[in-house]
Amino acid sequence: MSSVFLCLQKLQKEAVLYIVRRSFSEITIMSEKALGRGTQCPPLAPGTLRLYSMRFCPYAQRTRLVLLHKNVTFETVNINLKQKPDWFKARNPIGLVPVLECDGKVVYESNVCNEYIDNVYPNPKLIPSDFYLASRDKLLWETFGKVTELFYEIPKSLADGTLDRCLRRFKRQLKRYEDELKQRGEYFGGSSPCMVDFMIWPWFERVPILSIIAPEAEVNSKEFPHLSSWMKLMMELPAVKETYEEPSAHIHFFSSLRAGNPDYDYGLS
Ligand SMILES: N[C@@H](CCC(=O)N[C@@H](CS)C(=O)NCC(=O)O)C(=O)O
Structure with missing residues (x-):
């Protein structure tokens, strides 16, 4: 076992408890627990913006940050990326989070999602018009x-x-x-x-x-x-605080990912 891995395991044992913070009233977590193969896609109400995400994904965090900073109302569905549901793959054939969906319109890739959000919800505009x-x-x-x-x-x-x-x-x-x-x-x-x-x-x-x-x-x-x-x-920044995870939580997730058994629901009861 590599020294890095031993180091990570030691830190994991010393990890402080991850605290779930919720301060943005407009976020609905449709499924905080990651949904995997064999699950049903939660029904999406007309006009509702949904983000398919994963709690420890830095790319999905990019999109969460921008949605939160702009105070956009949205709901989140977390995905088990090791056992992706077919309904998730149908929305993004590349199979990566983040994915945005609203009224049958779907976009994915964090840069594309964020440019889309900046155009549809321009307040405040985050990309210069020049x-x-x-x-x-x-x-x-x-x-x-x-x-x-x-x-x-x-x-x-x-x-x-x-x-x-x-x-x-x-x-x-x-x-x-x-x-x-x-x-x-x-x-x-x-x-x-x-x-x-x-x-x-x-x-x-x-x-x-x-x-x-x-x-x-x-x-x-x-x-x-x-x-x-x-x-x-x-x-x-409130959006940064909202999406923040302690180093111990990242280390735990990273170690579980490396071990081939990603703990997508770490810290949830
Ligand atoms: N280029 C993509 C990268 C997204 C990405 O790598 N997401 C990871 C999670 S952090 C993922 O969905 N992995 C699933 C897989 O590789 O099958 C973006 O910017 O959105």
Whole structure:
């Protein structure tokens, strides 16, 4: 068993209890427990917007953040992604969450879902109307995969002795966001958050997991003064608080995923 895995198991034992928070009255959780193969799709009322989600998915979190920030009324159905129901696959043939559905209209892929939400619910508008500025913003989230891929490589690199190289790549990629933020203000949107802030946030919520594995991965105020202040500000946003999961919950979920038995319902009674 790798040292990373042992480390994760130890942390799992020390995990504090995950507390379910609900402060947004307009969210209906049709099924907080993940629905899997053999279940029925809960009926969807006309005019109701539904999000098919998974509680620990960072991509679905992007969409949850934007819906919550805009105070959009919606309901959630969580999906067991290991045993996907046929009715879920019928809605998204690629089989990934997030998926949005309303009155027979279906969209999927977090970037597409979020652009759709921004057009249909423009208050507040999160993508600039200026085409050039919108493209610059889009670049930041479309190339964020350069950061997210390292979330999987850093734990692996600890086992195969390439951690230092991986951490250098991680910091180099983060530096792009640090420099951009320095020019833009408190948020990527300047004085208020924009789509970029919400599209990249889910992985910053998960940085503490990386820094438990490798303390050097921490987004510290010395190397990343703007990003670390931004992280504190983001944590104050109601939508961020609402979707927040403790590092211990992420670690538990990640360990269960790695073990081939994802605990989609972790922390639910
Ligand atoms: N490119 C997709 C990625 C979404 C994604 O990878 N979702 C994962 C959960 S975090 C999923 O649905 N996995 C199911 C599977 O791989 O079969 C997006 O941006 O929405």
